[in-house]
Amino acid sequence: MQSKNYPNIGETLYCATLSNGLKLNVVPKPGFSTCYAVFAANYGGAHRRFTVDGRQADTPAGVAHFLEHKMFDLPGGDNALNILSANGADPNAFTSSGVTCYYFQCTEHFEENLRMLLHFVSTPYFTPETVQKEQGIIAQEIRMGEDSPGSAIYYNLLELLYEHHPIRDKVAGTVESIAEISDKTLYDCHKVFYAPSNMTLCVEGDVDAEKIRAIAEELLPKDRSPVPSADFGPEEGPLPVSPLRREAMSVSAPQFLIGAKLCPAPAGVAALKQHLVSQLALRLLAGASSPFYTGLYEKGLLNRDFDYEADFSAGTGTVIIGGESQEPERVLEELQREVARICSEGIDPARFERARRASLGARLRGLEDFENVCVSLALGQFDGYCAFDAPAMLERITKEDCEGFIRENLAPEKLAMSIIEPERS
Amino acid sequence: MEITRTELMPGVWLNHLRSDKFKTACMSLTLLTQLKRDSASMNALIPYVLRRGTTRYGDMEALSARLEELYGAAVEPVVRRIGEIQCVGFYASLPEREYLPGGQDVLRDTAELMGELLLSPATRGGLLLPQYVDSERDKMLDTIRSRINEKRGYSLFRCIEEMCCYEDFAVGRLGGEMECQAIHYQKLTKHYRALLQTCPLEIFYCGRAGEDEVASATRDALSALPRGGIDYDLGTDVRMNALEEAPRYVEEELPVSQGKLVIGFRLGECMEDPDIAALHVFNSVYGSGTSSKLFMNVRERLSLCYYASSIIDIHKGIMLVASGIEFEKFGAARDEILAQLEAMKRGEITEAELNAAKAGVASDLRSLMDSQGELEGFYLAQALDGADYGPMELAELAESVTKEDVVAIANSVECDLIYFLKGGGDAGEDEEEDAE
Numbered sequence: 001m002q003s004k005n006y007p008n009i010g011e012t013l014y015c016a017t018l019s020n021g022l023k024l025n026v027v028p029k030p031g032f033s034t035c036y037a038v039f040a041a042n043y044g045g046a047h048r049r050f051t052v053d054g055r056q057a058d059t060p061a062g063v064a065h066f067l068e069h070k071m072f073d074l075p076g077g078d079n080a081l082n083i084l085s086a087n088g089a090d091p092n093a094f095t096s097s098g099v100t101c102y103y104f105q106c107t108e109h110f111e112e113n114l115r116m117l118l119h120f121v122s123t124p125y126f127t128p129e130t131v132q133k134e135q136g137i138i139a140q141e142i143r144m145g146e147d148s149p150g151s152a153i154y155y156n157l158l159e160l161l162y163e164h165h166p167i168r169d170k171v172a173g174t175v176e177s178i179a180e181i182s183d184k185t186l187y188d189c190h191k192v193f194y195a196p197s198n199m200t201l202c203v204e205g206d207v208d209a210e211k212i213r214a215i216a217e218e219l220l221p222k223d224r225s226p227v228p229s230a231d232f233g234p235e236e237g238p239l240p241v242s243p244l245r246r247e248a249m250s251v252s253a254p255q256f257l258i259g260a261k262l263c264p265a266p267a268g269v270a271a272l273k274q275h276l277v278s279q280l281a282l283r284l285l286a287g288a289s290s291p292f293y294t295g296l297y298e299k300g301l302l303n304r305d306f307d308y309e310a311d312f313s314a315g316t317g318t319v320i321i322g323g324e325s326q327e328p329e330r331v332l333e334e335l336q337r338e339v340a341r342i343c344s345e346g347i348d349p350a351r352f353e354r355a356r357r358a359s360l361g362a363r364l365r366g367l368e369d370f371e372n373v374c375v376s377l378a379l380g381q382f383d384g385y386c387a388f389d390a391p392a393m394l395e396r397i398t399k400e401d402c403e404g405f406i407r408e409n410l411a412p413e414k415l416a417m418s419i420i421e422p423e424r425s
Numbered sequence: 426m427e428i429t430r431t432e433l434m435p436g437v438w439l440n441h442l443r444s445d446k447f448k449t450a451c452m453s454l455t456l457l458t459q460l461k462r463d464s465a466s467m468n469a470l471i472p473y474v475l476r477r478g479t480t481r482y483g484d485m486e487a488l489s490a491r492l493e494e495l496y497g498a499a500v501e502p503v504v505r506r507i508g509e510i511q512c513v514g515f516y517a518s519l520p521e522r523e524y525l526p527g528g529q530d531v532l533r534d535t536a537e538l539m540g541e542l543l544l545s546p547a548t549r550g551g552l553l554l555p556q557y558v559d560s561e562r563d564k565m566l567d568t569i570r571s572r573i574n575e576k577r578g579y580s581l582f583r584c585i586e587e588m589c590c591y592e593d594f595a596v597g598r599l600g601g602e603m604e605c606q607a608i609h610y611q612k613l614t615k616h617y618r619a620l621l622q623t624c625p626l627e628i629f630y631c632g633r634a635g636e637d638e639v640a641s642a643t644r645d646a647l648s649a650l651p652r653g654g655i656d657y658d659l660g661t662d663v664r665m666n667a668l669e670e671a672p673r674y675v676e677e678e679l680p681v682s683q684g685k686l687v688i689g690f691r692l693g694e695c696m697e698d699p700d701i702a703a704l705h706v707f708n709s710v711y712g713s714g715t716s717s718k719l720f721m722n723v724r725e726r727l728s729l730c731y732y733a734s735s736i737i738d739i740h741k742g743i744m745l746v747a748s749g750i751e752f753e754k755f756g757a758a759r760d761e762i763l764a765q766l767e768a769m770k771r772g773e774i775t776e777a778e779l780n781a782a783k784a785g786v787a788s789d790l791r792s793l794m795d796s797q798g799e800l801e802g803f804y805l806a807q808a809l810d811g812a813d814y815g816p817m818e819l820a821e822l823a824e825s826v827t828k829e830d831v832v833a834i835a836n837s838v839e840c841d842l843i844y845f846l847k848g849g850g851d852a853g854e855d856e857e858e859d860a861e
Contacts, residue, residue, distance in 0.1 A: 250574075298556075
């Protein structure tokens, strides 16, 4: 396997692409008891329409998530979740708009657990009965999501920003859409999206990279299948569909999310640079030391429940800034004022340098978390870059990059706001 | 990794864990005080007010800029309760010099800043600034009120509130809404000064710096700490029995589409001389994790819920089982949750269940060695308990737990209260019609 040293962060990364197309990333961590492995498919809730081998398909909302739930079933009535747990591992999975990840963490029997992970994710086994039973369980999960202000405010924002992109659809689907899913839907989507050529395996721990490669070669299909191409529909325009949506739910104070659409950079180094620039620019605009945040905090219009991110998923890029405030409209006004100020005055060079230092510190902290490391490597792999290149590239981001990002993407007409208000009693 | 514990000043203890496997170091300063209804919200508010500004860095912008200079050394207020001991202070995470340009060392500067936060707040006439106190008080009130936003956490909180209604534990780590509302800057300043004088202070450090270096940096940072008579009389009221003979039942209605069932238990007489390893294994067999009886039966076999899991508080001696259910499945889910415990009391635990639980507990404990945040929490609790074993030793103990140990704990557990959050108003009725 190819190894690359990253002395600036004290890590070594082993990479390989197997003959079946699987991308492998291994980070050895001598001295740690924890091992973590994630087996990820470049397949999420937004991949509803796709073409593979010239064949087009259109699937109901919620298939990727449904598949994730059912993958743990093994022929003969066994369940991979139970087998892994019984072996001392802590297994789980999640599905987002863009990816499905199966993972486990353990301190012992790593190789056995890895074998089980690769085995169950590459062994589809569904029956009409098990699918029907799962429909009940997922319907409950969907109901739970309906009570969650966090989920409502997020999807309302995506509907404001996107006209038709399937990122608007809830990852779990709806009670109606999952009723359309059959065992055949699951077999078809598994075949297309869970081909090794569409997946990556990322491992961190006190492990032997070559051995992991040998296990993956032994257990996974040998053939290289064609990589499916997702159809996310016609290109979205630069502006939101609508600027504002309010909904009432049982919350104690108004919650808000302000968002803007980005035009995602092509996969590769450009994508990594865009991710870093957007994070740093948002830190400068709305971070803990920004005049915007500290000013509104002192006025009592924002509290500690405030965050910002740029999320890149399924061919979209979205800026999301949100929290809790008695006057979300004033928060939006102040944000627009700060954007205008940065556009006219620029960013203070000393502030820029401080923000970059803080960003480097935050990245180092992120490296302590095995899950974060493995999932970042997987997402970077699907986006054509290596996540370990981020700290070095951060050094090359300029103040002008960040000013340009704010000017181009956060003008008043580009922003939309989703609000959840307390119900009036 | 070897932990050392040294008294730096009267009632000030440094817990030093040297490790060079991390990219960042962590340091925490924690004041220990008895959780009581009348003072809990004042205690909880103090680190948030202090975090607003110091004499040198007078406001948030100046303070945040200083933290950014220290490579984003995150220094955040932390308020916890361990049993009925309220723990308030600051937790910092700072990059190790090996990974900073020019090998800059931020340990001494970070310790200095933490000392300033604790001891030299921005004041006027010796009093905490009223605008900082009012603003943080209002924000904490928002936090207390926002408990209702997420129903899973809310239902757990409500179950404890009802179950422990005659105990200080019921007020929660942030204290009560009314007590918080009444906070005034003059009274808070007085309370703050008293805390500094009387509370034991636990310092935790994990990172590459040696004990002498950390001791010297923290001793200098805390040189202005006033020390009076230290109040070591801290403890938790562990009640062995349920309040009434039959489990109490509390029901609440909110416009939700999924019901939340929480069952509260007393761990019972096993708390007289608690076997911590066996308690963890018991909890794992019963309801934590995906090979537990609750997950396998209530969720997987009978599809009665979306989630069902148990958590134990080994300091307070209680257990909560939480589940998300359809309203009409309340009776069936409750009966099955209790039936699974009854089965354990009768010794119906397979070897596979026991082994999975032991392996899971041991693995969780060993992986704790790889997370500074978890280590900090573990050793703070150990300091409060006066216990001297580490996670690795506890993992070994967990591996030697027997079925008899687990059955004995199951037989000691007693159901105290059943809490059910169900739909009220239109949303709930619609759901019921759908279900028919």
